[in-house]
Structures are given as C-alpha cells and as structure tokens.
Amino acid sequence: MSENKIPYKIYLDESEIPTKWYNVRADMKTKPAPLLNPGTLEPLKAEELYPIFCEELVAQELNNDDAFIEIPDEIQNFYRMYRPSPLIRAYFLEKALDTPAKIYYKFEGNNTSGSHKLNSAIAQAYYAKKQGLKGVTTETGAGQWGTALSMACSYFGLDCKVYMVKVSYEQKPFRREVMRTYGASVTPSPSMETEVGRKILEAHPGTTGSLGCAISEAVEVATKNDGYRYVLGSVLNQVLLHQSIIGLETKTAMDKYGVKPDIIIGCAGGGSNLGGLISPFMGEKLRGEADYRIIAVEPASCPSFTRGKFAYDFCDTGMVCPLAKMYTLGSGFIPSANHAGGLRYHGMSSTLSQLYHDGLMEATSVEQTSVFRAAQQFARVEGILPAPESSHAIRVAIDEALKCKETGEEKTILFGLTGTGYFDMVAYENFNNGTMTDYIPTDEDLKPGFDAIPKFPGNEF
C-alpha cells in the first residue's frame, strides 16, 4: 500500500462539503448575454420569469454579481446523503496506458439517479417547496434528469410531472420505472394532455417525440396549472451554480493533497457538468490567480461549440421559451438517430458560450465508436461502467495521457465522470456487436438548423 502517497479515492469528510455555491459569473469581465423576451427582444425582467420558474431560482438565474450563494441547510442535509463524491486517482488507467500523466476523475455516478443531475434537482425542488408550490414539471430524454428530479421531489413531498420523449419512454422502460418508484408521473411526449402536444400529434401522427417538444409540453403544464413551475436540468445559469458543488469539492480535495491540474476535461451537452466542474478553476483563471487548460468535449454528431453559431436562439423547438445567446445548431436541429447517448441538445449554456467565445476554454468533438472504445477500456481497468456522455471526457483524457506518453510530460489531467451507464446497455450492446456507426453531419445537414435561428439586428452570424 506504500506505493501511492495519494489514495485511490479521495473522500472528503462530510464536514468538508462546501456550504456555498460559487457563481462564476461574478468573476467574468464579459457577463453572459441576458435572456431576451422573444416578443420585445428586450432583456427579460424577473417578473416575466415568475410564471415559469420559482422566484428564488429566477434571482439566481439573473444574479451576475454575488460570487458565493449560501446552500440552505435542507439542501446540505440532502447532499450529505450521497456527497462528497469521490475524487479518484486513475492509477489503473495510467498503468494500462503506460503514461507518465497523472489522471484524476471526479465521479458523480454513485447515487441512484446515476449522475450529477441530482445536485441541481434537489436545489430546484427545495425552492419550489419553499415557495409553497404543489409540484414541478419537466422534460427528460434519456431519463437521468427525470430520475434525479423524481428523487428530489419525493424527498420534499412535491408532485413531479415528467414529459419523457416517447421513443425513450418506450425504449427505456427501466428509467421510467425508477421515476415511478419515486412517485413521479411519467407521460410519453408528445401527449394529448397539452395543446402543444395535440398540435404536434395532429401534424405528425406517428412522431416519436423530441426533447424540444417535451420542453414545450412541460412549460405549458407548469404555466397553466396553479402551484406548478417548470424546472430544467442543464443550460441555465442556476443549474451551473448548483453544479459548482462538483468543482468546489474537487478543488478542496486536490488542494488537500497539494495537486494542481494542468488540464481539465468535461463532456458538454447543455453544460451543467462541465460548468460545475470547472467553475472554481475558471474563477482563478478569470481572477488571474492560476492558469488551466480547459477542454469541453462534445459529440461529432451534435457539435454546438465546434461548429455552431454564437447567436441568440430559442431554447426549445416549440419556441415558447426565452431567447438565449449561446453556441447553437438551431432549435430545429435533430441529431442523427444513431446517436447513442445524451449530449444531443442543440444549444449550450450562455455562461460557457461566453467563456468559450472569450478564449478561456477550448472545445473538441469526438466520434461515438471511439468514445465507446474509451468507455470499454476504462470500465475494464477502473471498474466503473461509464455513461456514454461521461465517456466523451474519458476519450479525450486518454488521448491527452497518450500525448504525455509521447512527450514524456507528467501532466496532471482531471476529468468529470458524470455518471454510470447501467441504463445505456442497448448502446453498449451495439458496440459489443460491432454494429455501432459514426455520423458527422455535413455542412448541408447543419444548414436547416442554422436557417431557423432568428434573424434580428445584433443577431447576425
């Protein structure tokens, strides 16, 4: 046991769980562009958001000034149920790669939701409860967010209505049943329960749904029912704020052992995990206290950062949500059907988009077969079966470690392992059978999405 000074798994004490979230926007010189009212094209006021989100979450959404926000005791109590999450030194992976690099990963999958999504779900449920609401509505695709939210709502005794993309509802019955076990109602979307659902079903009778449509249904139900609000698992500033717990814990653990990462890697769909993981490191970078190489990894089949436009766009397909300035493929973009995991959102967090635009982080895209090769290699040596989403980060971490092998550099690499792949075995089966294929959209494929981005003065690209 003496070979390693640093343990395999660095568990902080429960008393070391951060008691404040960190708001990276406070340290940004160029703030993320505000949400716009799609009718007036004016920045949205808090009151305009109250019918959709609870008031305290609106305040967090719009708060670009306070660097730290106290985590309420009730949320801290819940965090202690599954946090601190371990920071793991990937000794086995390092050995398998024969690399001088030191690899660390922050593992967020050790809870029943199977991912980091619970960190924000419990916060959003708490504020809904505090405001005296009856329940919340949301959409879910693969089901990680819906599962996390159902757990959080069960804890606070809130009703939870989940609109689940129909194809996932049918193909992922296990996720659906986890949500039901936690007491959530799960409706396949599009449904006949909403106006927007009925409209879509009328226009496209056989449709298997999309995330954008499910968002529109969930928002409609929240705004039309007394005592309900809509909640979202990524993209929003408030979500990145809650997810800062990931990065804060990571930094506390690394500081404790005197370790400083050279490269920080995270997968990026809407940005919730990446934004959370990097936040305290980005803060140091913004304040000129330290420098880090930060890499966002996205699928080649849904390349918002690497091939998207930096523009104001709708957050949903139904175009009922506010306009957000972000790297986007257009709200009408639909990733290829052969796409195995999550990370299929057309847009990206406004905060991360601004940081990327300002050159404070990099982005790269990877193809899914190479992602699953990395996932399999990682699973076999590190003993954790990673989610396809998380495996995008593993791919690039392995690639960077192999570069270190060539150059002989002993770089310290940190990546976010956001979740487990227990509910993604159909994708693994395709990979195991050799039937998984890659897809890179051509410029022609991307054009319809870009054409749908609203054109108005200041929104040129």
Next chain:
Amino acid sequence: MSENKIPYKIYLDESEIPTKWYNVRADMKTKPAPLLNPGTLEPLKAEELYPIFCEELVAQELNNDDAFIEIPDEIQNFYRMYRPSPLIRAYFLEKALDTPAKIYYKFEGNNTSGSHKLNSAIAQAYYAKKQGLKGVTTETGAGQWGTALSMACSYFGLDCKVYMVKVSYEQKPFRREVMRTYGASVTPSPSMETEVGRKILEAHPGTTGSLGCAISEAVEVATKNDGYRYVLGSVLNQVLLHQSIIGLETKTAMDKYGVKPDIIIGCAGGGSNLGGLISPFMGEKLRGEADYRIIAVEPASCPSFTRGKFAYDFCDTGMVCPLAKMYTLGSGFIPSANHAGGLRYHGMSSTLSQLYHDGLMEATSVEQTSVFRAAQQFARVEGILPAPESSHAIRVAIDEALKCKETGEEKTILFGLTGTGYFDMVAYENFNNGTMTDYIPTDEDLKPGFDAIPKFPGNEF
C-alpha cells in the same frame, strides 16, 4: 450539521481496509460438516477437489483452523478500487419511521457489479491466475455474480465463461451486455455446448433453464478443458471467508464511533452476504465476548432455513457436485415463477446452517410484496434504489425499528444492503403497477424437493 455526531456515511480510510479475512469456522465449537464424495459418502480430500477448484481455494474451503488469512496484495489493490464501502446511518429512514431505534446499513452496491459479489470474485480470479490457469467457468441467474466475475477476470486477463439461465439471458439482456463489455462469453443455459446441456435439451426441448442446470454445465466445461476451473459466488466456505471483509469493515467503522449493534440483519440466499456481514460479530459471540441478535431473512417462496431440512444434499440439480450438509429444500426444488429477485437457491451455506442449527442465529421469512413496499419506502427516503434481495433485510430492519417505536427501546439495528436494483426494474414495474403477487409453497409443494434429498445412514430427517 451539528444535529448528528455520527456522519451519515462512515467511510474508513483506505489504510483501514482489513488486510486479513476472518474465518469464523476457527471459532466454531461444532465445525460445519465436511463435503462428502457422493459416490463413497466419505469426506472429500483436497485432491478430489483439485479438478474443480484451484488449489489455494480448496485449502481455504477445507481450513477450519486458521482464524485469519492474509489478503494478498493484488486483491487488496483491487479492493481499494471500490472499498471501503460506506456504513450509512439511516437518519432519513429513522425519521420517516419515527422510531427511537438507530439504524445502520453497510452498502455494498457502489461498484459496477452492483453488489457484494465482487469481494469474492476478485479473490477467486486471483487464485486462478496465480495457479497459471487460462480461465474460469461459472453459472449466473440474475447476473450479479456473473457481472462481478467478468470484472474480476478482465482485471487479471483471465478468460471467463458464464452459463446464464436462459430465461434470464433473454429477459435480462442488460446484465448480459455488462458481462460482455468486460469481455466474458455468455452462453444461455441449457446449451448444446455440453453433454449435460444436450441431454437436458433432449429431455425438455422448450426448457428455459435453471441455476442447477447452469451449474452442471459450468462444472462440466471446467473439468473437461485444460487450464479451466469452476468458481461459485455463494454457499461455499471460501466465499464466506472472502465476504468477511464486509463484516470486518463494518465492525471497524462501528468501533471507531463506539457503536455496538443489538440486532444484525441480512438477506440469505446461499449465505454469502449474511455470512460475511455477521462473521466478526459471530466470532465474538462464539468466543463469549459479546452477544448479538442475528437474523437471516429469506423469501417465503424459498424458505430453506425456516422450512428446510438439515441434511446432506446435492448443491446442483444435475447432482454432479459434492454433497453438503445444509438446510435444504432439496436440489429439485424450483421456486415459483412469480418470484422477483434472487435468493432462490434450494440450499444454504454449511457454515451458516450449522450456526443456525446450534441456535446462534435466527431466521425469518417474508413475502415479496411486503419486501417491495419496504424497498420503495427505503428508496424514497434514503435515496438508494435497493436490489430485491437486499430489500428482504430492509423489510425486517423496518419491522424491528417499528417494534422499537412501540416499546420505546433505542436499539441499534445493523443490516446489510447488498446491492442496487437497477437491473430489477421489471420487478419494480410489476410492483408499481400493482400486479405483483405473493406465493407461499404448501407442504405439498415442498414434498417433491424433500423426497429428492438422498437417503443414507446419518442423513435422516
């Protein structure tokens, strides 16, 4: 955070992981009865077991004398990948039950195999590798053991051949794919690959298989192929030895905080988890140093302890394995098809059987709908989705805590939470839909099993 002196989750340091397994047989006045050669009815000699098991595991199987056995460094290294496992104070459950009881559970599900099975899988794979073998064979039903073994074999570069009960192979494709991701070959049993498989298929063309048949196939393949041995995930003395890591860690953690359990509860199928959890506590009891109430929980539909016979019986349906003295329902017993989880083995660990026979532990049986009610309640407050097997222990822990509520006693209850239920969502779905039913075999139902127990002098019951 000051309300609780003891943290929610007690994580030991990696340096506190035990470096020796504890062999409870060394402290038993009446040793478990030896395995018998079914032909001669004589106790089996080590050499007779060498064609089936590796030599070092045979030595462990037959060792009734050494109280402690060193855990090899290579196994300790692997343990550090996912151990120590947390000992959790169930504050949320206590609150929900409004009980003065203090409830603790040792959670073994935080690894990709999803259960405690990995503790023995890695040991058995290590000794196979050390003996220079090419690979191992095994059977799996629900798939927890097969998954654990495939992970362990992948780590040591051993070939892993899993015979999976056909009905599970078809109904649990996800478990199968996890095993394949770790490089195991998975064959539905009965198969055309073995003599015994061909015989069974000829006699019962449409059969969906059974654990007993899969054992027979795996043993045949191990004994007929150079460089292969058979491994088993429960029942055997060697498995209980490896699983003692669960109890040793639990005791270390409890001692650290000055906590002493009054009641220790574990689910019991073949006995691997229960035997491991209770071992150091049972040791104290056997040595007269302390007293504990120890409760084995089994399903009412497969009641080996509570309604079985204490007799020599076959470990497999094909009757190719040695005879073991144990509480048994007969090797031909097949639990009802509506049975949702594991814990469907007809027999029980010889060691636990002897301890039960000597009055050193109790046993109780519970019905599955009440088990799933407990599982749901637990999931909603403690945030972990438990395996159906583990939930048997939860059921009785809740019942004991509710008794404390009536009497006002502040008893300390410890139970083993052996694993997670992510791959058991079909059972949860039945429960969520209200279509789950109970089954208690009549005496008439049990008779054919009992009749098949071999009759010879000294084996009367």
